[in-house]
């Protein structure tokens with residue numbers, strides 16, 4: 001277990017390392033309690049390709065929200081089978097099922113923070129419970145929140161977040177994809193520069209910001225996996241950010 005000071009020192013050191021070096025370090029240091037997350041969109045492909053070459057047994061979590069485009073499911077299958085990736089799908093806790101089914105349309109449109117919590121944040125919190133390190137594909141040039149991230153981030157619960165792509169830019173991703181002749185998500189050429197769930201993603205222009213089509217016009221830029229929401233395990237504090245009535249779930253304490 002690394003101390004906060006060691007994490008800080010290593011993180012600074014990694015600023016000049018390649019993503020492949022950082023990935024290899026994380027796998028060596030934390031195996032087998034290390035996993036990666038991927039949304040299997042065009043931007044994710046270089047990191048997936050690197051992992052397929054470094055250690056294809058690395059556990060890769062794909063969060064199946066139930067709201068994905070069918071093209072994402074196909075692309076996930078294509079990459080996983082072509083590169084023999086060790087992909088595990090994550091789903092919402094079944095104790096949310098009745099609530100989620102009663103609010104299928106409302107959730108993404110009226111309360112996207114709650115929807116992301118149920119379908120993305122909580123499943124990942126649970127999946128990471130027994131892990132020591134989480135490799136993610138975020139980049140500093142994607143959002144204001146990500147611009148502040150560090151390559152290594154130690155959470156209070158001891159989980160180490162490893163962000164090997166942090167220093168890469170959109171141009172680096174494109175260059176790597178061209179050099180290695182990598183496939184792109186079927187919706188990319190249709191203007192979907194960043195692909196999330198169908199109710200929360202629209203196509204954008206070639207000159208628009210990469211993530212401009214995510215939750216467009218709703219004042220939301222992050223799902224919560226890479227913000228404070230992920231670090232909060234206490235549902236009673238999080239619910240202040242939700243609009244829909246979750247009291248039915250509050251009575252079911254075991255659902256949290």
Ligand code: SF4
Nearest residue numbers: 108112115116197200
């Ligand atoms: S991105 Fe949209 S549909 Fe997907 S979990 Fe978040 S709010 Fe729900």
